Amino acid sequence: MTALVGEAAAADETASLKGGRMAAEKALAAIDPIAYAASRNHLDGAVTRLSPYLRHGILSLDEVRNHALASVADPRQAEKFIQELAWRDYWQRIYLVHPDRIWNDVESYKTGFEASEYDSELPADAVDGRTGVACIDQFIAMLYETGYLHNHARMYLAAYVVHWRRVRWQAGAVWFLEHLLDADPASNNLSWQWVASTFSKKPYIFNLDNVAKYTGHDINTRMADNRVLALSYERLGELLFPNLEPAHG
Template sequence: MDRDMRRDFANRDELVAYLREQFPEAAKRDNNISEIRGGHQVAKKALQKVKPKRYEKTRNFIKGDVTRLSPYLRHGVLSLREARNFVLGKVNSDDDAAKLINEFGWRDYWQRLYFKLGNGIWEDREEYKTGYSVAEYAPELPEEIREGNTELNCIDSFSRQLRETGYLHNHMRMWMAAYIVHWRRIRWQAGAKWFLEHLLDGDPASNNMSWQWVASTFSHKPYFFNRENLERYTEGVYCKECSLKGKCDFEGSYEELEEKLFPKKEFTRKPNSQSWQKGKKKRR
């Protein structure tokens, strides 16, 4: 029979100490404590800060006006209906909130798909569209990626942020996933499991199907990027301090990278940047 957990604590430090004591294996695996705060009051404050029109225009930029609602939606602190209604009540025209409402819709879709597929979300829904077979992808995630020791400043920074904060901007998730699956040729399941170990908003449905979209097992082509794309949406912050700038894995045009990454496969269309959560039509 499960015992009741304590709910009253004098301060956050006391809560953290209690949770480490109750879940020693989890604490041993990762001792970082995220600064993201929980609770409905905090969630409501986050919701009140949402700027739908700014979200549409800037969400792809690392410093853009993203909502940061995902942890609260993931754990049911906020409902999609509550978030949707608040956003629609904040704009003069529904069109001003269309992009954000669209993202809520995709989250709902992933949940419905999860309800239908169950553990099937861990299986390739389609074959890879990369020219490679499943057997040609490694099943495990290398330690240098987990620990942030690849020498690629952007990838290593994303890895540290994932572990230390429990959160990554949507674009960072896409870049990291593309690097793992296409540059390192590792099965998407390995990366998806790693994300779920750390993300406070780690929802199996949105997480897994988005990884499958990047991998091309739930889309018509793989998602990948180049340094120009990375620099544009990060203001070059990672490239400026990277010892590999000018000779990193992401240098070159999309056509050049396409030939390098997928030599067995012919493509007729350029890749376009799309949302981690959306996984369908053109997004970035």
């Protein structure tokens, strides 16, 4: 029951993400860069949910940064928060200079597989949120119900789709674009590429321990309900990327 109440409260909080400058200013007034730096990795951390307002230019990066700096005694206290703003500036610069990178692989996959070995469509069970992996299905439900996902949940879903289900990142990117309130082709697609390893040195993967570390009681992290995630990184690497040489050292 507690978990259900928690889920409802989280959904309500996000459901209150309304469009408009007034709602944006209210969200901006509530940010706490110091708490953000300390807890942002956790699903129940002090994340700001400003991204839909930034995506649509309702707030500018400049004014959000200025507000953050004004709320701390030393600029370094807001550095982690401002660095996250900088990610958006970075993605937008790539979008302008290299628009071809938004839908094409920037680099080859570093997974031991060719792009042609990945499916081009999302599996139906993922679209339906019925993969049978409990935490993954909960994240998919959150995506559909709220139009918002914590960054870790986005990375977990992206990694699951690309590496566990071996689906091209482009299919997942479209899925997120259609459902996220802050959907931005540059931030979204290049982040998918980062997870896939077509825009990073290695594929991003996670395991159940990691999910349990960063999520609260609302997320089902029981081993019996998440078997395919309940493995060591070494074992996952062997299973997901069998063509790669094992890492040494």
